[in-house]
Structures are given as structure tokens and as C-alpha cells.
Amino acid sequence: MYIEQAYKGLTDAWRYIIGGAIIFVAWQVIGMIPLGIAIFIKVAEGGEIAMDIPGMVSLLGENLFLFLMLISFAVGLIGVFVSSKLLHKLSIKDLTTTRRKIDWKRFWYIFILWGVVSSIFVLIDYYFITPEDYVWNFEMKPFLILLAIGVCLLPLQTSFEEYAFRGYGMHFLGTLFKNRWLPLVITSVAFGLLHIFNPEVKQLGYVIMVYYIGTGLFLGIITLMDDGLELALGFHAANNLFTALLVTADWTALQTHSILKDISDPAEMALTEIFVPVFIIFPILLFILSKKYGWTNWKDKLLGPVVEPPNEDYKIIGEE
Structure with a gap:
């Protein structure tokens, strides 16, 4: 039902191509532009130019x-909504869910669930398993900022990535x-490739793409099975927010004034950081x-055909 939501608007291929360009x-x-201006000013003041994330x-x-990096995603999200509304005549609600209205209970359920679970994993690792891999990094003022x-x-x-890949792309x-399986596979791979220039890839090698693509696949599955983006939006927001606040490292894309700093050898983290989430935690979730x-009828929802409705009389999934 989620992909069929597109038929509530205009689905000509050229509209998606132009929309993709706008996004x-x-x-x-x-x-x-704001990030470019800030870099230009700093370089003009004598700073050393660097185009990679650590630099x-x-x-x-x-x-x-x-702040400046996240601004670009916020503007990108506006691009998604503008393309959906102006080119496809599809509302934000219909781009988000098949339900009568966006179900924020779903969003907050998985946001809190994954926020708590991921925080517990970090704290257990810090206090009991490998405390030597962390240093206390907390400073009140920069942390509050x-x-x-x-x-x-x-x-x-995170909403930009979900609406662009699991929404507009699907x-x-x-x-x-x-059909459903090609959008699921292609958007998952594309989501993984979006992160290919992250510093983590340089440190861990292309094996980390298993995590990125696996995460995209997980988010795509819950979108198709639940007939909406609410769960994917909540999970992704919690994942990035709690990670940014709790732990950072010099070799990651999210370098922040977090509470903890990971000083371990990144090569030693491959097993726990890559394979455990994809092959153990995500299936449990x-x-x-x-x-x-x-959820039922997994085969049809993930692999079945996409059939254009004969008219605009769509079935709306009720609230739970």
C-alpha cells in the first residue's frame, strides 16, 4: 500500500527526474552555501583549507x-516537499503514510525504544566491557550547544534521507x-553509497558498507511492512541523535562535543559495529x-507487484 500512495498524485517518470534534480x-x-561561506572566511583569516570532514x-x-552541515539536509528536505507538492500534487501526509494522518505514536515508540537500547549498549561497553576504549569528553557549554x-x-x-530514499525514491x-523488491534493493544500496565518502570507510574499508546497506534494507523493510515512514523516521532520528550526544571519535562523520570519546583502534570494532547490528539486532527489532x-503477508509486501489502482478510491489503513 505504501508505494501505491504515489498514485494519489502524478507519477510520470519525467516528474521524478526533474524532482530528483531539484532535491x-x-x-x-x-x-x-553557508558551509562554503564559512570555510572561505576561515581560510581568508589564515586557516588551512581542507575539503574532507576531519579537516x-x-x-x-x-x-x-x-550546524552548517545539517543546514544542507534541511534545505534538501524542503526540496523533497516542494517536488512532491508542486510536481506530483502529493501531500506530505501521503508521501509519509497510508494512514488517515501521520501516526506520531509509531514515531515516538521506536524513537524511545532505539534511543534507550542504543544508549544501554554504549554504557555497558563503557562501564563493563572495554572502558579503556573511552575517555570522558563532557564539557557543559559546548555540549548544551x-x-x-x-x-x-x-x-x-534523518528525515531528508528517509523522505528522499524510502519515500520519493521508492x-x-x-x-x-x-514491483516492490527492486525499489527496496536499489534504495538500500543507494542509501549505503550515500555514505561511501564518510571517514569511516577510509578507516574500516568497504566492509562497513555492509552496515550502511543493511541499515537501508532494515529501514526499507519496516517502511513497506508498516505502510508508512513513521517507524523509519523515528529509528533514524534516534540513531543519529543519541550517537551524536553520547559518543564521538576522530575518524567518524559525526565529530561532536559528546559525553564520551572513543579512542579505540577502529579496525578492532568491525565485528561489533558492523555485523552485530545487521545480522542480530535488526532482525530482533x-x-x-x-x-x-x-505484520503479515511478508512475501507480497516486500516482493509483490505494484498495481496502479483503477480509480482514486483508496483503502486507508486505520489507526491502531
Whole structure:
């Protein structure tokens, strides 16, 4: 039902192509102007130019770089909504869910669940398993600034990625190929490739793409099974926000004034950081969510055909 939501609007391929261009320009051109200006000013003042993430963090500072980087995603999100509304005549609600209205209870359920679980994992590791891998990094003033930036802008960054990939991308590919499995696979791989220039890839190698693509696959599955983006939006927001606040490292894309700093050898983290979430934790989460929301007919929802409704008389899934 979620991909069929696209048929409530206009689904011509050219509209998605133009919309994709609008989204890219909003995100990577217009949205990057503030960051570009800040770098230019710092270099003009005598700073050393650097175009990789660690270099830009060193030049601008953690909080300023994070703020300016997240601005680009916020502008990109506007690009998604503008494209959906103007080109496809599809409302934000219909881009989000098949329900009568956006179910924020779903969002907050998985946000709190994953926020608590991921925080417990970090604290257990810090206090009991490998405390030698962490140093206390907390400073009140920069942390409070980080908290404000994170709460206001990180959900916009994660929402952009969800609406662009699981929303706009799945709608386009689903209406183009008339099936569900190709949109699921292609958007998951594309989501993984979005992170290929992250510093983590340089440190851990391309094996980390298993985590990125696996996370995209998990988010795509819960979107298709639940007939909406609410769970994907909540999980992704919690994942990035709690990570940014709790722990950072010199070799990650999210370098922040977090409470803890990871000083371990990144090569030694591959097993726990990459394979455990994808092959153990995500399947457990799928089981929990399937029981809570009564998911059935997995084969058809994930692999079945996408059929254009004969008219505009759509079935609306009721609230739970």
C-alpha cells in the first residue's frame, strides 16, 4: 500500500527526474552555501583549507561544522516537499503514510525504544566491557550547544534521507518497475553509497558498507511492512541523535562535543559495529515490531507487484 500512495498524485517518470534534480540542487548546492561561506572566511583569516570532514571540523570547530552541515539536509528536505507538492500534487501526509494522518505514536515508540537500547549498549561497553576504549569528553557549554543543534536539526537530516530514499525514491522506482523488491534493493544500496565518502570507510574499508546497506534494507523493510515512514523516521532520528550526544571519535562523520570519546583502534570494532547490528539486532527489532503492529503477508509486501489502482478510491489503513 505504501508505494501505491504515489498514485494519489502524478507519477510520470519525467516528474521524478526533474524532482530528483531539484532535491539534489537544494541539498548539495543551495544548502551547502553557508558551509562554503564559512570555510572561505576561515581560510581568508589564515586557516588551512581542507575539503574532507576531519579537516573541516578542525577548521570550523565541531559545533559550527555540524550546524552548517545539517543546514544542507534541511534545505534538501524542503526540496523533497516542494517536488512532491508542486510536481506530483502529493501531500506530505501521503508521501509519509497510508494512514488517515501521520501516526506520531509509531514515531515516538521506536524513537524511545532505539534511543534507550542504543544508549544501554554504549554504557555497558563503557562501564563493563572495554572502558579503556573511552575517555570522558563532557564539557557543559559546548555540549548544551550540541544538544540544541542536535534536537533542532538532526531529525531534519534523518528525515531528508528517509523522505528522499524510502519515500520519493521508492515511489519513483515502484511506479516505474511495478514491483516492490527492486525499489527496496536499489534504495538500500543507494542509501549505503550515500555514505561511501564518510571517514569511516577510509578507516574500516568497504566492509562497513555492509552496515550502511543493511541499515537501508532494515529501514526499507519496516517502511513497506508498516505502510508508512513513521517507524523509519523515528529509528533514524534516534540513531543519529543519541550517537551524536553520547559518543564521538576522530575518524567518524559525526565529530561532536559528546559525553564520551572513543579512542579505540577502529579496525578492532568491525565485528561489533558492523555485523552485530545487521545480522542480530535488526532482525530482533523486526520481530518486535511485527508482533506489536501485527505484520503479515511478508512475501507480497516486500516482493509483490505494484498495481496502479483503477480509480482514486483508496483503502486507508486505520489507526491502531
